[in-house]
Amino acid sequence: MSADRRVQPAEASPRSPGHSRSPGEPVLEIADLSVVYRTAAGDVRAVNQVSLDLWAGEVVGLVGESGSGKSTLAYGACRLLRAPALITGGTVRYHGPRMMCPVDILELTPSQLTNLRWREIAIVFQSAMNALNPVLNVRDQMLDVIHAHLPVSRDEAMDKVSSLLDLVRIPRSRLRSYPHELSGGMRQRVMIAMALATEPQIVIMDEPTTALDVVVQRDILAQIAELRERLGFSILFITHDLSLLLEFADRIAVMYAGRLLEIATAVDIHHQAAHPYTMGLLNSFPSLHGPRRDLAGIPGSPPDLLNPPPGCPFMPRCGYSRPACAEVDMSLTSVTSSTDPSHLTACPFVLPGASLPAGTESLAMSVPEPGAEGVAP
Amino acid sequence: MTDVDGAGVQPSADVISAAADRGPLAMEAMSVSKDFKIGRHNRLHAARDVSFNLYRSAVVALVGESGSGKTTVARLLAGQERLTAGTIRLDGKPVDVSSRGAFRRYKSEVQLVFQDPFASLNPVHTVSHHLERPVRLHQGKKSKEQVRAEVIALLEQVRLIPARQFLGKYPHELSGGQRQRVSFARALAARPSVLLADEPVSMLDVSIRLEMLALLDDLRQRLKLALLYITHDIASARYFADEILVMYAGQIVERGPAEDLTQHPAHPYTQLLVASAPDPDDLGGMLRNGSRPAAQRTEGGAPATVGCPFSPRCPFADDRCRQENPALARVSSIRAAACWHLDIAAPDVLARSQGGGAQNTP
Secondary structure (H helix, E strand, C coil), X not given: CCCCCCCCCCCCCCCCCCCCCCCCCCCEEEEEEEEXXXXXXXXXXXXXXXXXXXXXXXXEEEXXXXXXXXXXXXXXXXXXXXXXXXXXXXXXXXXXXXXXCCEEHHXXXXXXXXXXXXXCEEEECCCHHHHCCCCCXXXXXXXXXXXXXXXXXXXXXXXXXXXXXXXXXXXXXXXXXXXXXXXXXXXXXXXXXXXXXXCCCEEEEECCCCCCCHHHHHHHXXXXXXXXXXXXXXXXXXXXXXXXXXXXXXXXXXXXXXXXXXXXXXXXXXXXXXXXXXXXXXXXXXCCCCCCCCCCCCCCCCCCCCCCCCCCCCHHHCXXXXXXXXXXXXXXXXXXXXXXXCCEECCCCCCCCCCCCCCCCXXXXXXXXXXXXXXXX | CCCHHHHCCCEHHHCCCCCHHHCCEEEEEEEEEEEEEECCCEEEEEEEXXXXXXXXXXXXXXXXXXXXXXXXXXXXHCCCCCXXXXXXXXXXXXXXXXXXXXXXXXXXXXEEECCCCCCCCCCCCCHHHHHHHHHHHHHCCCCHHHHHHHHHHHHHHCCCCCHHHHHCCCHHHCCHHHHXXXXXXXXXXXXXXXXXXXXXXXXXXXXXXXXXXHHHHHHHHHHCCEEEEEECCHHHHHHHCCEEEEEECCEEEEEEEHHHHHHCCCCHHHHHHHHHCCCCCCCCCCCCCCCCCHHHHHHHCCCCCCCCCCHHHCCCCCHHHHHCCCCCEECCCCCEECCCCHHHHCHHHHHHHHHHCCCCCC
């Protein structure tokens, strides 16, 4: 282990489940991170001054529609973005238990970054079919990862591969299978096993179950929850499916048009969502359980991030909007009516439980306003 | 066995579709089957003995996991795939797609909307090009002005307003929701009576899905479309459809009125499907150990080729299930399920149907 490493992997030690960190400090602190995509027409502000903490052993759900910047935020924090993406500001402070002192990921040299990635922060990508190498069998791909990141012998690595497959309940007979021979669920499980190969502190999961059937999805999520319980890593779970997060995540961060609009515990998001967009999302998915309710949805489409409107980006679609919304500075403040000071919202006007203004339509009754979706720029 | 056949098993055709009272019968699939050859000796039964009816102004949902044969059924109904066995009737007449002209006439009645609006529109053609062709082909409009007026009317119908602004746009200039609206407009250009929508909203963002379903619902009412809504999301089918058909391994394993079926599923597979859907009211449920539902058996793997296809994953399976494939049998006047063990799997559903006779949706 060379002396210049700031990221020092301690010898693999069995971690106590969940809470090996001192409770006073988050493992990952993203502060005011901004990412733009440089285009000929100007900068597309994909992530705009977003701050997000991740504590040890916690599942934070990052929810938003496509183009909201949720993946850009996560990849930006790991410096996985390539040009034309450019990080224009902010810090990403990582402090894992194996580290002497906290580091700012944005300041690391390439070799330090290599030591940090996968060893400390691993990623499960969305499309397992594309993320796995089609010409290598499961065993060889996993050996690759282990040899690249851990100083172990070939035999030890082989043992590790086998135990990892046991961990995600894939029979060892599948070791020599190629990705195309596995079902979608199995591929995703291989991805998860690979992410866990180096005992990372943080696992970023980018829509890991989106392409799967609900039955398989539930099975994999239950398995992820169980592994987290056992190994104690933190999860940043990116998805567009809020209903899933309500059940799965400890805390939920809602992103829209590159901004963080609300962050709170899953319980608070479910029962006292404070931001109108969150309320809209909650009212967008049909529920299978419980009584039928009127669904409202969110008419309209997100703003053009090339020329974001001033103030709140959700204003044009918001049922509660008022002229002052154009001057909102989008900083997160505590929800005044909430007992939990960590329940933050970017909307200074609307309180949880505010009744939906008149004119919202439901699926059964009527259809959106003509032209509600607007014209593409 | 003292199961449903004690009460007299009747063919599923005797079940009255929950969609029937919305409008007249439009399309009938009668014991439709489709096999695909795999290699020289093997056959995949993509659809087996599938029967159901579509009615004008009504929505029938076909729900199942990927590979269950939903899309195959849609393609069969659309006349794009040759039947291995069975009959499809449109307005009481057997479907004939043997010649080009017959196929085209059929297409002007039955249209298909695909899942992926990014793939189903040609990137090098404008919106108006996509719509002008079907208008000319199916409506016989000749003059440029007539065609243009019709295209604009179509765009307004799917609420792409102001329509003139969309005429010259290319697919890449449109959002996902707008693209899917163009797909709808293209299907409607033929003035069909039957619309087969294959996962029409699953590629779209959650916040837009509802709008699209509301649009489909509106079109169904105004144009009296008979709608087949194919989806893997049984929760949306609950809200959107009149009747739900649950498919597994090419067979319909359960059918019934949307609300009744989702709230009181009878077939073990439907039960698994319903239990697996995210339940926001079960906060943190997935994190608690031991709270996993009957979904334990997903590892059971591929559907069985002999006996009940669900038997490898079914908690109620016994020797009979592994040897004989149960037919879709009547549970009540409006519900049917294909299971040997409904008495154990869904005693509540059986009791309700025997006690109350034909129950209505709550």
